[in-house]
Amino acid sequence: MALVTRPDLRPDNPNFSSGPCAKRPGFTLDALSGAMLGRSHRAKEPKARLAEVITRSASILGMPAGWKLGIVPASDTGAIEMAMWSLLGARPVDVLVHESFSEGWATDVVKQLKLDGARVLGAEYGALPDISAIDSSHDLVLAWNGTTSGVKFPDADWIAADREGLVICDATSAAFAMALPWDKLDVVTWSWQKVLGGEAAHGMLALSPRAVERLLTYKAPRPLPKIFRLTSGGKLIEGIFQGETINTPSMLCVEDALDGLRWAESLGGLPGLIARSEANLAVIADWVAHSDWAGFLARDAAARSSTSICLTITAPWFTALDDAGQTKAAKRLAALLEAESVAYDVASYRDAPPGLRIWGGATVESADIAALLPWLDWAHAQVEAEFMPLQVAE
Structure with missing residues (x-):
């Protein structure tokens, strides 16, 4: 179980909901x-x-x-x-x-x-x-x-x-x-x-x-x-x-x-919007490539969405849990992020496998996603520490 330091940097906009989605940058x-x-x-x-x-x-x-x-x-x-x-x-x-x-x-x-x-x-x-x-x-x-x-x-x-x-x-x-x-x-x-x-x-x-x-x-x-x-x-x-x-x-x-x-x-129309969304996916993809606990729900990279970016928890402690335990742990992870005001509404959809869903549409800034990712590592470490003793006890 790795020790993860609590991050200092926070996203300027913690709204990563998949609908309604974040307002455009600078909106008032x-x-x-x-x-x-x-x-x-x-x-x-x-x-x-x-x-x-x-x-x-x-x-x-x-x-x-x-x-x-x-x-x-x-x-x-x-x-x-x-x-x-x-x-x-x-x-x-x-x-x-x-x-x-x-x-x-x-x-x-x-x-x-x-x-x-x-x-x-x-x-x-x-x-x-x-x-x-x-x-x-x-x-x-x-x-x-x-x-x-x-x-x-x-x-x-x-x-x-x-x-x-x-x-x-x-x-x-x-x-x-x-x-x-x-x-x-x-x-x-x-x-x-x-x-x-x-x-x-x-x-x-x-x-x-x-x-x-x-x-x-x-x-x-x-x-x-x-x-x-x-x-x-x-x-x-x-x-x-x-x-x-x-x-x-x-x-x-x-x-x-x-x-x-x-x-x-003002962004140049559709090409500008697509570029922003694909940049958001790229930031998460680079993080996933180096993560020891998270993966994409979409296994084929060519079919991977740049808007509704769905993540699974691949860590052994999580996969050893039963379905109810996995659901509880994933919800706890999302709740920690919300409690810290770094990511709202990022729990996976109720019918989907337990995990996280981060909106990466054009209104989301790549810098905010980059700031969020260390918090995902921190929250995962907290949840792992909470659930590992339960797993051992069972």
């Missing part, structure tokens, strides 16, 4: 002073702000011409649910599951929508599903980046360019931090609360021309709540993609989203 509430508070979101100026969120987002992400982008209710969950309930059923569907949120989409497909011909292609945490089993004539639902597993798809070479089915992609912890393969996707969803550090409750729904065609030629054989309806009278509700939201948005959140988008532009 003054950035929201121009918010259209007390105004109808349907009035000219507020509607223009909503439309600006759409146009700036599409521009930064490099969304292809012909795609439609809209602001929808209920964060990323609302966006992908809207897509699945409106589009699925015309073909068999494959769902790729490699973490808890994609597992939730599989549950919706199989148990709620009860679609005939649905297949769930799963993998354990830390791995990706068997993509060779995918049928390109089927629709496909996937999470590009596993927010709770730290595993991403490294490329889209495996998605057929001449596919018959639609690809519905939950990209909430990938958008603005990873280059999305737009030519291989048909529906892309995300929320404001992830890579740009926006506030929650609003989702973004991007539709390719193929997805729009499906909406106009296929009527879902199920009742659709008002907040899920993308068509009316057999026509696309164009207003959704022009800043006319289905329900009332928070204009304070809209102003905050715009602040994040302008900040992204």
Whole structure:
């Protein structure tokens, strides 16, 4: 058991939550002073702000011409649910599951929508599903980046360019931090609360021309709540993609989203955002390479997320514990970091293997991650000292 000195340096910003995520560097509430508070979101100026969120987002992400982008209710969950309930059923569907949120989409497909011909292609945490089993004539639902597993798809070479089915992609912890393969996707969803550090409750729904065609030629054989309806009278509700939201948005959140988008532009857009996130992963990867107790949950480096960076505890004292003991020890480690005010909300997701999850999106400074890492070593030593006597006693 190594003696680890309590560090002196602390992160300037200890917020490493995977959602809502850290605000951009230098953010203050003054950035929201121009918010259209007390105004109808349907009035000219507020509607223009909503439309600006759409146009700036599409521009930064490099969304292809012909795609439609809209602001929808209920964060990323609302966006992908809207897509699945409106589009699925015309073909068999494959769902790729490699973490808890994609597992939730599989549950919706199989148990709620009860679609005939649905297949769930799963993998354990830390791995990706068997993509060779995918049928390109089927629709496909996937999470590009596993927010709770730290595993991403490294490329889209495996998605057929001449596919018959639609690809519905939950990209909430990938958008603005990873280059999305737009030519291989048909529906892309995300929320404001992830890579740009926006506030929650609003989702973004991007539709390719193929997805729009499906909406106009296929009527879902199920009742659709008002907040899920993308068509009316057999026509696309164009207003959704022009800043006319289905329900009332928070204009304070809209102003905050715009602040994040302008900040992204100041970095040079998507390349600058990607570089910041990848730099954060690189700092942790260098530390892991020299650690005698921590490892990545994602075993394949090419599939390792730069945003939701998930760590496991590999020390013999920890692996000798039973499942309940490992969960208790990992939670204790995260609690120590929070008690020291050096890292908030870094415990692994409740359904994931016990460990730590550190957000590495673009709003997080590499210097803060570098300052955090010695505290991880210190906290691990404290927890090891607490649990080793219990292990020996057993």
